Amino acid sequence: MNISQSAEKPIFIQIAEQLEDNIFTGVFPEETQIPSMNEISALLGVNPHTVLKGMNLLTDEKIIYKKRGLGMYVSTGAVEKIRRKRQSRFYEQYIAALIEEATKLKMTKEDIIELLERGYKNEGHRD
DSSP: OOOOTTSSSOHHHHHHHHHHHHHHTTSSOTTSBOOOHHHHHHHHTOOHHHHHHHHHHHHHTTSEEEETTTEEEEOTTHHHHHHHHHHHHHIIIIIHHHHHHHHHTTOOHHHHHHHHHHHHHHTTOOO
């Protein structure tokens, strides 16, 4: 994990996003313990309260939970929650903007599909 002090994004959000990404990619599987607030604080050189604020975002979304006296754990179903959240964000950030720009360019749905297929082919993806 690393953070950027100069980034526009607050540090606690960067921490939450990195923890979330580590959960999503399997670094921290469901029902396993994540590093403690103090461990992350020491690793990143930030105030423990900043780390806690980031962890609280994930707790509020039920991605992690606290086991009293043991620490923070990844919730069952966390990966699917993150996937749904990211798919929604993907639509909002990319698809809606793509359609808006395509409309300005007077492109049809078929034109967009053709471009997507070309992009997949160029990147070596299979259907």
